[in-house]
Amino acid sequence: MxxxxxxxxxxxxxxxxxxxxxxxxxxxxxxxxxxxxxxxxxxxxxxxxxxxxxxxxxxxxxxxxxxxxxxxxxxxxxxxxxxxxxxxxxxxxxxxxxxxxxxxxxxxxxxxxxxxxxxxxxxxxxxxxxxxxxxxxxxxxRKIKVKNSSLFKIDVLVYPQLAFKNLVITQIYQVLFDLSPAIEVSLWKGMKLTGQLKIPVYNDGYGSFEDKVHPGHLTISQRFRLPYNIFGKVTAGYFNANQYGIDAEFSRPFKDERFAAFLRLGYTGTGYWDSFKLHYDPTMTFTWAVGGSFFWPRYNTQFIVQAQKFLYEEKGIKAEMIRHFRYCSIGFYAMKAEGAKANGGFRFQVLLPPYKYKRHKYVPRINTSANMGIIYNAGNERYYYKEYKAETSDNIMEDNSFNPYFIKSELLNF
Structure with missing residues (x-):
């Protein structure tokens, strides 16, 4: 019809x-x-x-x-x-x-x-x-379009740095205290550029060079994640402990993620700053460290054992036990190298307040550094066991910050 x-x-x-x-x-x-x-x-x-x-x-x-x-x-x-x-x-x-x-x-x-x-x-x-x-x-x-990108945003972090030693009979401690602001910025995925300035506040017994304002870490680093859960970071520039050069570190957790293995390689030379003039020795030294770690979730305690070649080319072993809390990490270490007496001590890292902070678009964010730490050399060893820190942010708390077992404990106890 x-x-x-x-x-x-x-x-x-x-x-x-x-x-x-x-x-x-x-x-x-x-x-x-x-x-x-x-x-x-x-x-x-x-x-x-x-x-x-x-x-x-x-x-x-x-x-x-x-x-x-x-x-x-x-x-x-x-x-x-x-x-x-x-x-x-x-x-x-x-x-x-x-x-x-x-x-x-x-x-x-x-x-x-x-x-x-x-x-x-x-x-x-x-x-x-x-x-x-x-x-x-x-x-x-990888295809997700993210909001509030971290690229090209600047952090100005002020690192309080304290050093002390007990070598003079008539004096309990000689002390060095610096305020060391650092500019940190990422220009592409995984990359971080760091420029630090060391400003002396108090110097008693650490030499005339530490009385002058001079650069600290000047580095560029690239982080990456490879297949099979291999994490890596390569850093080049001027480190602490008067070292310059290149440093590479890799780590891989096992199927049982309480266990992990790591490798670190360094190729560095010695240099020091006289104000803003760098004096350096072109002789380079190859260092390495290889080892493994175990994390005990019940007590958030990490055990680390490694073989290592130090800056003066002595080879040895090092063992650490570190307990991690929400706002601090406390640990003990012991080491023995060829031609050197056994040494050890303790170390701690404290997360500095404020614990919450926010960035306003691309305005540089000024704050204290994430944490402050001290390593105590109980054996008073002055020559052997020398190491360096490649980046200002390298520390025992930072190394553990993305540990799945530690994050799980925070979820349960927060």
Whole structure:
């Protein structure tokens, strides 16, 4: 039967189009809700001060990426991000993964999978599995367009540096105290440029050169992550301990992530600053360290054993035991090298306040350094066992900051 009345035909056609449009919009409603949830979660994290924040989703899981630039402690910052995502960013009937970055390089992931049969995802911090494993979606993560990029943003960090020695019978300690501001900036993924200035505040017994304002660390470093969970960093420039040259370090956790192996190689020469004039010896020395570590989760205690070649080319072994807390790390060490008596002591690193800070766009952020540490040489060894620190930020707390077991303990105890 045909409708001869054109108005009736037009009416039916209009109704058909309207129904199709309604059905199409109805199909899009869930997708729109998911997009709004992911985007709003990302925006909230950006407002809190997190950088390199983004998200993606496939049929199996939703993935968030973020870099903690808002809290001094990685454990605290990651815990805060988990709270936000649990509150407003979990997908229904689907897994969720959080990939944590450091200078745009993936470090660890936190994975949550709802219990089968649950209609509403109600996650708690204890439900997240923390691991170096990034999952199958890591290929999709590279395509995520992140918000609040960390590139080209400048941090001015003031490092308080204290040194003391007990060598004079008539004096308890000779002391050197510097305030050493450093400019740190990343110009591309994984890269960090550091320029430091040492400003003497008090010098008693450390020589006339330490009375003058002079450069400290002047370095450029490149971090990277290779297949099979191999982490690496190469640093070139002027280090501490009057050393310049190039340093490379690699680490790999095993399948049981409490265990890890590491290798460090250095090729350095000796140089010192007389104000802003550098005096250096072109003779270069090759140093190395190779070893392994074990992390005891119950007490957040790390055991490290390594064979090492020191700056004066003596070979030896070194053992350390370090207990990590939220705002400090305390440890003991012992070492023995050929031609030298055994030596040891203790060391600690303290996270300096404020513990929360925020950056305003590209305005340089000025703050104290992340932490301050001291190594005590109980054997009073003055010649052997010399080492250097390649970057200003290298320390025992920083080395442990992305340990999955330590992050898990922070999630449970925060």
């Amino acid at each position: 045909r409708y001869k009345n054109s108005n009736i035909g037009k009416c039916l056609a209009t109704k058909t189009i309207a129904r199709c449009t309604a059905f199409f919009l109805f199909c899009l409603l869930p997708l729109k809700g998911l997009c709004q949830t992911g985007e709003s979660t990302v925006n909230t994290l950006v407002d809190m001060g997190f950088e390199n924040v983004g998200w993606t989703e496939n049929d199996g899981e939703r993935v968030y990426v973020l870099q903690n630039s808002a809290y001094r402690s990685q454990g605290v910052g990651i815990s805060k991000a988990v709270d936000v995502i649990q509150e407003m960013g979990l997908p229904e009937k689907k897994a969720c993964r959080i990939i944590v970055l450091d200078n745009n390089i993936p470090q660890i992931s936190l994975y949550y999978h709802p219990i089968k049969g649950d209609t509403i995802a109600k996650a708690e911090r204890k439900d997240w599995n923390v691991s170096y494993d990034l999952g199958e979606t890591v290929k999709d993560v």
